[in-house]
Amino acid sequence: MARARLAIACTLAALPLAIVGASGAAPGHRSQVANSNVVIGQLNLWYYGAGQNGGFDAWDGSGRPMVKLKPQLGKYHSSDPRVVRRQIAWAADYGVDVFSIEWISPRGEPGSIEDNLDDAFLRAPNLCRVRWLIFYDFILRLDWHGIDFSNGVDFDDPKVRELFVGDLVHFARKYFGHPQYFQIDGRPVVYVYASWNYKGDVAGAVAEARARVRTLGYDLYLVGDELTEDRFDLAHASIWDANTAFIPFLVPGAPKLASAGAAAEFVARSSAAWRDKIAGATVRGRTDPLVFQPGFTPQEDDRLFRKNTHQPNSNYVPARSRAEVERLARVALAYASRVGGDSQKLVWLNTFNNWAETTTVEPTATAGPRYPAGNYGFDMLRAVRKVFGGRTFGTGVRTCG
Numbered sequence: 001m002a003r004a005r006l007a008i009a010c011t012l013a014a015l016p017l018a019i020v021g022a023s024g025a026a027p028g029h030r031s032q033v034a035n036s037n038v039v040i041g042q043l044n045l046w047y048y049g050a051g052q053n054g055g056f057d058a059w060d061g062s063g064r065p066m067v068k069l070k071p072q073l074g075k076y077h078s079s080d081p082r083v084v085r086r087q088i089a090w091a092a093d094y095g096v097d098v099f100s101i102e103w104i105s106p107r108g109e110p111g112s113i114e115d116n117l118d119d120a121f122l123r124a125p126n127l128c129r130v131r132w133l134i135f136y137d138f139i140l141r142l143d144w145h146g147i148d149f150s151n152g153v154d155f156d157d158p159k160v161r162e163l164f165v166g167d168l169v170h171f172a173r174k175y176f177g178h179p180q181y182f183q184i185d186g187r188p189v190v191y192v193y194a195s196w197n198y199k200g201d202v203a204g205a206v207a208e209a210r211a212r213v214r215t216l217g218y219d220l221y222l223v224g225d226e227l228t229e230d231r232f233d234l235a236h237a238s239i240w241d242a243n244t245a246f247i248p249f250l251v252p253g254a255p256k257l258a259s260a261g262a263a264a265e266f267v268a269r270s271s272a273a274w275r276d277k278i279a280g281a282t283v284r285g286r287t288d289p290l291v292f293q294p295g296f297t298p299q300e301d302d303r304l305f306r307k308n309t310h311q312p313n314s315n316y317v318p319a320r321s322r323a324e325v326e327r328l329a330r331v332a333l334a335y336a337s338r339v340g341g342d343s344q345k346l347v348w349l350n351t352f353n354n355w356a357e358t359t360t361v362e363p364t365a366t367a368g369p370r371y372p373a374g375n376y377g378f379d380m381l382r383a384v385r386k387v388f389g390g391r392t393f394g395t396g397v398r399t400c401g
Helices: 002-013 081-094 114-119 138-144 158-174 202-214 260-278 303-308 322-335 379-388
Strands: 037-043 098-103 131-136 187-192 221-225 242-244 344-349
Touching (some): 037 131, 081 379, 098 114, 131 158, 138 158, 158 187, 260 322, 322 344, 322 379
Parallel strands (some): 037 344, 098 131, 131 187, 187 221
């Protein structure tokens, strides 16, 4: 039965991208199959090769590198079908079940990378090996619109609310019907970045978005980036179906940490505390329990990036060994809650390929020392597979169609 469902999904994924509603989804799409541990890796599609706006070099046109590591694929283009196919293959081979695709704005608007999503990723011939979902970067969305969020994202501002609700409706109309879109019990999942920084009538805006999307045939599952060390508001946390942290050892209020090993100890304490705080809570307007879905980041080193973009306060939390990365991964798995009818544990891997911040697990070249925070080769992906398991939605499938 699992193979039959996968065959249906693969056949549909090979068709030209269409904008479909709920009635256009594949019969086998609603039931997720495979690993009980679901690893969701953030895939960034905003790389455009060498040069000023390529994502690897300084933005001032000086040619200085902005990325410390050497990607195995070189300074690639996210629009290159060969690159996308390789990224999907690596994910499926090493236990990354789902890609969360960073979304900034609709196609044709400033900052948009929908063309790479539509024309490259969603047309990949091996797409059926993974699922995918929207990583909603509302902060960059506002930035491109010139809206100030330095004192919080104010949902009492009509423009902010209109953008938020409209974007979720856009996702429903254009993407939720795609056969590979990741769902929990038939509910399309959206990651909402930096939700801890939202203020004003956030609950009202989310309720409006849920209602608007429901008229299109979908019941939203929203994961809020809520974790902080310096505040807690259960009413705010329960606006979302689940709580997580983008980079769990760099949440607001976190102490300075010297290594991934020290980060593992902090993340364990922080995760336990947050899970206890939300224990017994339900999602606002629903009877579903509010759950904790941990973030997992193998390391952080954004010193070169910040230097070349003239930003202060760099972060350096390096992995000193693969064992430290595995330790961080085990902490995430230990605190993941089971969700949905398939009782799966979701872990948010942030990131699959953010090279500038050295949070990536995508393979590097093997030049130079691997640690601390050096070119690690396939170590990060091997750590993912070892801790979370290698079985994914595309297990046993190499090509589609």
